Amino acid sequence: MTALLSIQQVTKVFGGLTAVDSVDLDIAERSITSLIGPNGAGKTTLFNCMTGLHRPEGGEILFSGRSLIGLRPDEIIDRGVARTYQNIRLFGRMTALENVLVGQHLRLQASHWSAVLRTSRQQAEERAAREFGRELLDFVGLSGREEVVSTNLPYGDQRLLEVARALGSRPSLLLLDEPAAGMNPSETDSMMDLVHRLRDEKGITVFLIEHDMKVVMSISESVAVLDYGEKIAEGTPEEVRSNARVIEAYLGPEVAVQEAAVKAVH
């Protein structure tokens, strides 16, 4: 099976710090893959390299067989790689629907002249875009919130809206940076359900960063682990869970046993 996304020997250096260190990773089409690792491991940096926000110092990133290195962010999303952000970055003063419409920006064709003249084609396109926007909001569970200004949305809904905005560009690969961060259990459950539906109903390949182990273990088909910029493990959730290096990376060599015992009591 060929990989939809193939990360090869990607390295990103900030000053003296190697945030991502020669990482290799393949993501299969229509899979759900998780990226985990302690804080500062370089997970977000890897996402930034994939979406053109950072330019890696070395390595190659192939998406559907074509290199993403050196492309601008808007060219990358045009290829079909969309993302959400760890610290929510919506267009705050826009309504939910407007956010999703911006998400569709690059899929809209009408010229600016036709917008001034309001030609019937341009109007039809706008109507279709609104319709699709409503569908997407409905899909992520935000129906009825179309006209709410996005900063006024509850926190969990803002995360959902980020997903909807990303879907506006009709991506084939969706990168989710900690989609369930800060959510309560029921919100987390619906986010997990949403991730499944993204893959099953829309056929989108999902690559997500997540700290919540319950989510990671139950949702992912494969898991990759980063530590200090290096990939230290990769495999099915079960394999990764029992990997000695992973446990060490998370807990530190001595406290590993202690800490695990304490948590077990709670």
Place this chain on the structure above:
Amino acid sequence: MPLETATGAVRTGLIAFAFLSYLILIGIPGRIGGPALPVLALIAALFFWLKLRRESNEPSREATGQRQDSFDDKPGWEIGPRAASKGSRLRDLLHTHSGTAPILYGLLAGLTTGLLIAIVSGIFAAAMGNGIAIQPVLDKIVPLNVAALIGVSPGQIAQSDVSFIRFIFQVLLFAGAGVLAGLTAAGGGYGLKQAAFLDRLTTHLSGATLTSAGRFAGMALPFVLLAYIAWLGLPGVTAFGTNEGTVRLLLTLIATGSGLFTLRLSRPGREQMAVAVLLGLGVFSMPFILDQFQNSVMGLVFIFVMMGLGLNIVVGYAGLLDLGYVAFFAIGAYTYAFLSAPFSSPYISGLLILLGISPESPLLGYWMALPVAMLTAAVGGILLGIPVLRLRGDYLAIVTLGFGEIIRLFMLNLGELTNGPRGILEISQPALFGHTPVDVTFGLLSSQGWIFLLALVSSALVAFVATRLNESRLGRAWFAMQEDEDVAEATGVHLVRTKLLAFAIGATFAGMAGQLYAARQINIFPENFSLFVSIDALALIIVGGIGSPAGIVLGALALKGLPEVLRGVDEYRIVTFAALLVIMMIVRPDGILPSARRRIQSPDPEEAGAAGEPELREEDPGLRENGEALAKGAGVREEDP
């Protein structure tokens, strides 16, 4: 009365005093004469009343987080259809207040204002009475104003026979104004529980009838004014006996401005359509009923409206702070000047002779030159845009500011090409079907009226194009870029193209404005295109309301029209505008008529994220489940920063 309310009242009094000082400074009392003091007191009362209403409205505004789409939602403007329903909500909210609170508030505020007015006019009166010379510029207006404030003739001050009672009277008058404002506010919602009679009365009279009467009265205002202006234009009719031209101009400004409010007061649908058509007819009849002076001022106002609309695309829609906007205005003006004035640089005439064209006659008429001027300005916009693509905020402002100055210095110093400081003279006038407009309209349309008409039509066109673009995907891309440039790019917005489009379209509009300006001035000089033009254009959109075309018209009326009414006190213009701007920003921080988007006060996105996350995480029940997962040997989730 609680202490904060008391300090609030004093502060309101201080702001009212500041505003009145501004009016005094520009010489309003002197012009009004005898009834000056009651007029000022009434203005103060109005201000207190607005303040009281606003304060009583604050909680309800925060409770409804939704965007305020209707103008009526803005406190103090509730004459519209929504006022009736709003009253009851207000009533509920305010039941906690005691009935006397607003009256005490008004009294305290009024006392503060009155005392300050009395003290200041007393000091000036004493100084004049003792023959102390005040600064020469001030001497021109101070005696008149102070006399009007105290209610005596200027001669009496010099004889220092102003009785102390008069100052007491000033304080009492303002205190009374404050009480009046408090009473009105109480009647309008505050003390309804106590004022049971008023409550019953309003219920019986049905709020809807009253408010709709008020609404129709408000909507009629511009038409009444227009009719009056037209009547004043008839031979043999005079206004107030003096300063007829200025009065007519002031009324014209108010009529135009109130027209915008009228549009907002009308109900969407058929009523709004009818009002819009009537207003359009009214506005387009103005060039025919005004005289040369008023027309020339209104022409300038609407040239600046075009500028404001163009700059608004760059600053208001795309969020790029451009301080060199005058450059494109200058490019448009000079392009037209080159094409239409007899002056021709040695280079150009050499070229023309080579081409077999006589350099003496104008090359192109106004209409043929229009696309050239627009195109040249657009190219200028792109040329400026390219180097500043990567700059943001302050850096962008500084660089663009430099660009504006460079163009002016260019015009000043390239004498061979631009005739340097001597400027370009005898720029030809726009024709109307090949004739002068005065001939075609049998003298109905003066030359300045024609310019005004052109400015009106062009402004309408520019507003139309700008609004349509803003409502399209381009407008959304601009706004997204303004909100978060990086995310906009990662969401698919082509930054280079989107920014350059903003610069180019904005510059095109400025080029159009510049061309019309050159035609209006007939002779143009490099000093017509100083930094102050950029600042004026920026100031008018800030005062009017960034992002809102209606606000821009109001801003231009206030900033380019009013000073002409105040010609007599020219020395004060800069002080005047500083004061006006400061007061504006206190009273209506989003501008007079802000766009809907600007009106929602959004917290800083980063702050919102920071504030939202830790709270939620601390009591995140998922943590425990994590712990269990960990116990099985998976890994620990560390606390996020």
